[in-house]
Amino acid sequence: MNEKEFERLLLSVQKPGRYSGGEINSVIKDKSKVDVRFAFCFPDTYEIGMSHLGMKILYSQFNSRDDIWCERVFAPWTDFEEKMRENNIPLFALESRDSIKEFDFIGFTLQYEMCYTNVLNMLDLAGLPLKALDRDEKYPLVVAGGPCVCNAEPLADFIDIFFLGEGEEVDLEVIDLYKEHKKKGFSKVEFLKAAAKIEGVYVPSLYEVEYLEDGKIKSVTPKGNAPKTIKKRIIGDMDTAFYPDKFVVPFIQIVHDRAVQEVFRGCIRGCRFCQAGFIYRPVREKSYEVVNSQAKCLCENTGYDEISLSSLSTSDYRELEPLLNNMLEWTQENHISLALPSLRIDNFSEELLEKIAHVRKSGLTFAPEAGTQRLRDVINKNVTEEEILSTCKTAFEGGYTSVKLYFMMGLPTETDEDLKGIAELGQKIVDMYYSLPNKPKGKSVSVSMSVAVFVPKPFTPFQFEPQITKEEMERKQNYLKSCITTRKIDLSMHDSSTSFLEAVFAKGDRRLGAVLESAYKKGCKFDSWTECFQIEKWNEAFSECGIDPDFYSLRTRDYDEINPWDHLDYAVSKEFLIRENKLAHADTTTPNCREKCSACGANCYGEGVCFERR
Amino acid sequence: MRDVRVFYRKKGAMKFVSHLDMNRFMTRLINKAKIPIWFTEGFNQHAYFNFAVPLSLGFEGQYEVLDLRIITPDYSNEQLVLDLNKASIPDIEFLDAKEPILKMKEIVFAEFKVIFDELNVELAEKINGFFAREQIITQKTTKKGGTKDIDIAPLIKKWVLKENELTLILTAGNENNLNPNLVLSTFFESEKIAPVDYSVIRTMIYDKNLNPFK
Numbered sequence: 001m002n003e004k005e006f007e008r009l010l011l012s013v014q015k016p017g018r019y020s021g022g023e024i025n026s027v028i029k030d031k032s033k034v035d036v037r038f039a040f041c042f043p044d045t046y047e048i049g050m051s052h053l054g055m056k057i058l059y060s061q062f063n064s065r066d067d068i069w070c071e072r073v074f075a076p077w078t079d080f081e082e083k084m085r086e087n088n089i090p091l092f093a094l095e096s097r098d099s100i101k102e103f104d105f106i107g108f109t110l111q112y113e114m115c116y117t118n119v120l121n122m123l124d125l126a127g128l129p130l131k132a133l134d135r136d137e138k139y140p141l142v143v144a145g146g147p148c149v150c151n152a153e154p155l156a157d158f159i160d161i162f163f164l165g166e167g168e169e170v171d172l173e174v175i176d177l178y179k180e181h182k183k184k185g186f187s188k189v190e191f192l193k194a195a196a197k198i199e200g201v202y203v204p205s206l207y208e209v210e211y212l213e214d215g216k217i218k219s220v221t222p223k224g225n226a227p228k229t230i231k232k233r234i235i236g237d238m239d240t241a242f243y244p245d246k247f248v249v250p251f252i253q254i255v256h257d258r259a260v261q262e263v264f265r266g267c268i269r270g271c272r273f274c275q276a277g278f279i280y281r282p283v284r285e286k287s288y289e290v291v292n293s294q295a296k297c298l299c300e301n302t303g304y305d306e307i308s309l310s311s312l313s314t315s316d317y318r319e320l321e322p323l324l325n326n327m328l329e330w331t332q333e334n335h336i337s338l339a340l341p342s343l344r345i346d347n348f349s350e351e352l353l354e355k356i357a358h359v360r361k362s363g364l365t366f367a368p369e370a371g372t373q374r375l376r377d378v379i380n381k382n383v384t385e386e387e388i389l390s391t392c393k394t395a396f397e398g399g400y401t402s403v404k405l406y407f408m409m410g411l412p413t414e415t416d417e418d419l420k421g422i423a424e425l426g427q428k429i430v431d432m433y434y435s436l437p438n439k440p441k442g443k444s445v446s447v448s449m450s451v452a453v454f455v456p457k458p459f460t461p462f463q464f465e466p467q468i469t470k471e472e473m474e475r476k477q478n479y480l481k482s483c484i485t486t487r488k489i490d491l492s493m494h495d496s497s498t499s500f501l502e503a504v505f506a507k508g509d510r511r512l513g514a515v516l517e518s519a520y521k522k523g524c525k526f527d528s529w530t531e532c533f534q535i536e537k538w539n540e541a542f543s544e545c546g547i548d549p550d551f552y553s554l555r556t557r558d559y560d561e562i563n564p565w566d567h568l569d570y571a572v573s574k575e576f577l578i579r580e581n582k583l584a585h586a587d588t589t590t591p592n593c594r595e596k597c598s599a600c601g602a603n604c605y606g607e608g609v610c611f612e613r614r
Numbered sequence: 615m616r617d618v619r620v621f622y623r624k625k626g627a628m629k630f631v632s633h634l635d636m637n638r639f640m641t642r643l644i645n646k647a648k649i650p651i652w653f654t655e656g657f658n659q660h661a662y663f664n665f666a667v668p669l670s671l672g673f674e675g676q677y678e679v680l681d682l683r684i685i686t687p688d689y690s691n692e693q694l695v696l697d698l699n700k701a702s703i704p705d706i707e708f709l710d711a712k713e714p715i716l717k718m719k720e721i722v723f724a725e726f727k728v729i730f731d732e733l734n735v736e737l738a739e740k741i742n743g744f745f746a747r748e749q750i751i752t753q754k755t756t757k758k759g760g761t762k763d764i765d766i767a768p769l770i771k772k773w774v775l776k777e778n779e780l781t782l783i784l785t786a787g788n789e790n791n792l793n794p795n796l797v798l799s800t801f802f803e804s805e806k807i808a809p810v811d812y813s814v815i816r817t818m819i820y821d822k823n824l825n826p827f828k
Contacts, residue, residue, distance in 0.1 A: 004731070008811060010630055011672045017635065022627030024642070024703055249642055251631040257638075303646030303701070334645070335653055335661075 006097070009087065013080045017252035018046035021094035024249040025302065027059075028095055029069040035182075036175055038062055039093050039100035039140070041073040041108045043118035044528070049074045050248070051256035053310060054146070055109055058167055060244035068175060071095040072248070073106075075118045075525075076125070078532070084125065091125040101127045104178065106140045107171075108159075110148035113505035114498055114528035116155060119144075120520040123158065130517060132160050132205060137188050141178070145171070149202070150232075150279050151458040151565035154505050154512035156204035160188075161195060163202075164568060165232030165279075166265070168242055170200040196226045200233035202568065209510055209564075215551055217509065217562040231569040232279070236607040238265065238286040243294050246301035258306035258339070261295040262286070263323070267312035268593035268609060270600075272380045272584050273369070273408065275457040276312055278572045281600060282608035283593060288319035292326045299336055307331065308339035315340075364395050367406040370414075371421025378413050378584045382592070385425065392429050396439055402446040403429065409476050409493075410454040410468035412584060416479055422449065423483035430488045448490045451480065453499040456553075457506050458565045459572060461580030464557045467503040470496075497535045498528060503553035509564035512552075514545045573601040615652055618682050618691060619714040619828070620698070624675040626705035633668040639706075640665075640680065647701035649694065650686035666718055666827070667786050667819060670793055673726075674815040679827065681714060715828040716821055723771055723820040724786035726794045731811040733778040741780065744801050745773045752800040766792055766800065771824075786819060 010016035031037065040059055042049025049055060055072070062070035071093035076084060084091070090099040100106055106126065108119050120130055123142065129135050132142065144152065145163035152162055163170050174195055181191045196203040206226040210218040222228055235241045247259065266283035267276065286294075295307055307327075311317065324338075331338050368388055370376045376383060392403055407422050426447050433445040453473055456462045468476070477493050484491055505512060519541035526532035542549050557563065559578050566574065576599065583590060590598050593609045603610035624631075631639060644651055644661050651661045666679035684694070691711035698708040730737075744750070750767040769792040772783040784792040794814050802809045819827045 004811075004813070007629070007672070007813075016630035016671070017632075020627040020630045022703060022705055024646070251627075251635050251639060253635070253638070299645075300648075301646065303642030303644070305641060305645060335659055 005087075009080075009083050009089075013083060014077065015046075015252055017250070018074065019076065019080060019094070020251070021097065023251060025246045026072075026095055026248045027063045027069070029063075031069060031096065031098070033066075034069040035067040035179055036069070036105065037098075037103040038068060038070040038105045038107060038175070039073050039103045040070050041100075041106060041119075041122055043075050043108055043110070043115040043122060044526070045077055046074040046250070047252070047254040050250050050254045052109065052111065053260050053262060054167070056244055056247050056260075057242065057262075058171065059248070060246070061168060061242045062171075062175075064242070065172075067179070069095075073100055073122070075122055078526070081121075081125065090127045091122055099126070101140065103140045104182075105175070106142045108142070108144040108146075110144050110146040110152060110155070112528065113148055113154075113502045116505060116516055117520045117525045117527055119155065120158065120517065121525045131157050133157075135160075135188075137186055141188070141191075143171075143174070147275065147279060148506075150275070150568060150570055151506065151508070151563075153204070153510045153564040154508045154516055156510045157513035157517075159204065160192060161201060161203055163233075164200045164230055164570070166235050167233075168235050170198060170233045173198050174201060193224060193226075199231055202230040204510075207567065211511075217564060220562070220567045222567075229567050229569045232571060234282075234284070234571075234605055234607070235265075236284070236605060238262075238284045239290045245294075245297045247298065247304075249302050249304070256308070258308055259295065259298040259302055259304040260308055260310045261291055261298060263291050263309050263311045263314060263317050265311070266608065268316055269313060269382070270380055270580070270590055270592060270598070271369070272378070272461040272580060273411065273454060273457075275460050278459050278577075278600075279570045280312070281571060281602035282605065282610050283316075284608040285317065285319070288323035288326065291323055295327060296330055299331075299334070305335060306337045306339060308341055310341070364392075364400050364402070365404045365406070366391070368425065369406065369408050370411060370418060371407065371423070371425055372418045374587055375411060375414060375418040375421070377587050377589050379408075379411055380580075380584070380589050382589055385428070388425065389428060389432055393432060393436065396433055396436055396445070399440055401433075401440050401443045402448070404448040404450070405429075407449060407451045408454045409451050409480070410473060412462060412465045413587075416476075419476055419480045420483050422451065422480060423485075423489070426484065426489040426491075427486060430486055445488055446490060447488055448492070451477075451491070451493045453496040455499050455503045455506060458563065459570050459577070461577050461584055463507070463563065463577060464559065464581055466556050467500065467553045469554060470500065495530075498533060500553065501527065501535075501538060501549075504549040507564070508552050511545075511547060515541045515547055518545055571600075571602045571604055576600040615683060615685050616687070617714050618684055618694060618711050620680045620682060620694070620708060621710045621712075622678045622680065622698075623707045623709060624669060624678050624705070625707075628703075628705035629672055629674055632671050633665070636665065636669075643698065643701055643706070644682070647697045649682065649697060650684055650689050652683040652685045664718065667721055667724060667791070669816060670795065670814075672814070674813070676815060677818045677826070678816075679819065681718070712828065719788065720821050721787045721819050721827050722785065722822040723783050723824060724816055725818040725820065726782045726784065727815045727817050728780040728782060728794055728798065729813050729815070730778040730780070733810075737807070737810065738775060740805050740807070741775055741801065744805065745770065745775075750797075750800060750804075752796060754796075766797065770797070781817075783820070783824070 059070050062068045073093050093100055123130055128139055141160050143161040144159045145167045149162045149164055177195055192203045195201050196206055206223045208221045212218045264285040266280040268283050269277055271277050299307055368383055369381045370379055426449050429447050430445055456465045519538050522537040524534055524537050641661055653659045654662050662683045664681040669675045694711045695708045749765050751763050752766055753761045754764050755761050769785040774781045782794055821827055
């Protein structure tokens with residue numbers, strides 16, 4: 001397709017900037033001078049994928065090597081996909097506009113379960129057979145990383161290699177191995193066998209899964225010399241870890257349209273519902289000097305006038321005070337605004353609030369997750385009502401008039417009392433606002449409360465727990481609505497059919513591959529987008545494949561049941577998860593990693609918070 | 615503090631960047647290039663710059679104009695162009711920087727080159743006939759959502775068809791602005807022919823006497 005025809009096509013779709021390429025800092029190389037071409041695919045729209053930090057890190061890191069050219073690929077929106085199929089345009093990479101079928105690797109990052117149909121659609125658009133078995137040496141290797149890999153069994157039929165944990169090292173080791181194999185005449189089978197010996201590499205085709213009569217897993221057996229368990233990889237020293245000095249700066253507005261500076265990985269808290277809090281263990285911090293200089297460099301090379309600090313819980317960063325002091329020096333001088341997402345309520349000090357207020361007043365958001373202290377203890381969200389109220393008080397006195405609170409519904413052991421607690425907490429915040437003598441004058445308060453449906457995830461203490469049924473959810477939603485009596489509270493509860501599907505795929509096994517393929521063939525894609533999600537088609541796919549989704553999501557799993565992900569080792573032991581599950585049912589909290597070690601197993605790397613001096 | 619008028623070219627992938635996105639792009643480019651630009655004071659401080667006339671999505675622009683306010687007195691225009699180009703991408707190329715002579719509102723006309731992929735004799739004749747009309751009525755959607763008939767003939771200052779290239783000088787600016795896409799779609803509709811492919815380049819903007827805007 002020539003340039004002119006391509007341009008015409010772009011002009012006929014929404015947001016052509018999604019497909020045009022050519023952004024500032026995008027990397028162009030001479031393809032005849034590289035050994036390995038890597039198509040980094042994000043299975044969602046440009047705006048979402050371009051906001052993803054992991055992709056920015058690996059894109060820059062791969063491209064820092066002369067022998068690799070890494071390019072970006074996103075899922076085309078439905079309007080452009082239609083044009084591509086009409087005009088026989090295969091899925092292309094933004095930098096070179098070459099078809100990714102010519103590449104050596106097609107790599108997906110799997111950030112959420114609801115993107116799986118997009119993975120299949122992108123493979124199909126690229127002109128690849130969907131199933132790994134049907135792809136011989138003629139085709140690129142299809143690899144995948146990201147948090148969903150901790151149980152990517154539903155994608156096992158389609159992906160050649162999964163990367164467990166952080167990709168910076170293991171990805172390059174596999175690329176180097178590929179180069180070696182390419183030199184001596186490439187055999188896919190031999191290569192996969194050799195790759196499986198690298199720590200963190202999971203080749204699903206090298207494992208045989210057998211099932212019991214009741215549908216549970218009987219055994220997972222490695223073939224040949226493949227390891228029995230596959231252990232995730234981490235980067236030990238964050239100060240010397242690769243971090244990009246520039247980001248590709250998009251033309252169109254993306255979701256997080258700013259520079260993003262990572263401050264640490266992992267989280268000390270261990271909230272029992274939170275997968276990220278377990279699979280990214282142990283906590284490893286960057287020193288504030290490194291964070292400060294990397295952040296400054298990013299702003300200089302991108303021209304962004306906004307930067308945010310990124311981590312799972314930024315106020316747990318031990319050097320936050322010196323970091324903010326250092327950063328404010330240059331950000332203020334250069335009219336750059338500094339954003340601090342992911343702050344926790346309990347250690348949100350007045351000085352900190354003042355520092356943020358100094359920069360820019362945006363929304364104030366808290367995530368108490370549950371309405372009563374008992375349930376917050378169950379989920380190990382160690383935040384008290386007093387702390388929530390006193391933080392809101394500080395914020396209101398500082399001029400804020402609206403707060404946003406996030407909750408979950410359907411948590412293990414939840415009763416109507418706990419739901420009522422959500423409404424009562426909101427009411428207490430409203431009442432407290434009006435009781436303040438120095439509240440902002442003439443302004444009304446607004447408390448937004450968003451309540452999502454709990455999805456139990458692998459590698460959390462709640463992996464054994466069932467999700468609530470749709471009927472139960474509707475009953476709970478109606479009950480909660482009836483508990484709210486003031487208009488100052490804005491309650492939002494989304495339709496949660498996607499949460500139910502998410503639970504099925506999060507805890508699913510290989511047999512779901514057939515359902516996925518069937519749903520995809522029926523036209524399912526962009527399942528996380530309400531305008532595209534088609535629950536009827538999914539239901540059809542389940543019944544045609546003879547698979548009951550409730551088997552995966554609505555069942556309490558025994559501690560000794562073999563889970564589809566039990567052969568993967570994310571450094572948190574199953575014994576620890578069982579201990580934590582029992583503590584949850586006893587309404588007992590667990591101290592955070594800095595207070596007391598709970599022997600989760602993540603100290604096996606000899607790095608991070610487990611070895612901090614206190 | 616002084617105002618500088620910068621001239622640049624917009625092409626390639628940048629053609630797909632809308633005017634709103636151009637604003638963001640330019641803010642970042644100016645930051646990246648470390649231009650000593652003046653920031654507005656007040657609640658929402660931002661770098662101070664102004665585009666002349668917006669360029670439609672999909673058009674190439676060869677004489678695009680941007681006004682900046684510089685705070686460092688000894689920062690030369692040559693340096694400004696150099697710094698901007700160093701920070702920029704090939705599809706936005708800065709050509710020149712000068713002291714502004716006219717005011718933005720003195721822009722009255724813009725010149726476009728409409729290049730047809732293919733143009734046969736029959737179509738060329740039709741084009742010539744179309745532009746020779748005294749009245750060219752088209753429908754324009756009003757702000758209230760309805761449509762009204764307007765005559766665009768008075769807004770077409772000049773037209774020349776040479777081989778497959780149609781040069782148009784159209785009224786531009788805040789009060790009356792005629793988009794070549796509207797002229798072409800009116801042509802195809804009134805002649806009841808299927809639209810043919812073409813691309814558009816804005817080559818110049820003029821004052822009321824058809825002198826290049828400076």
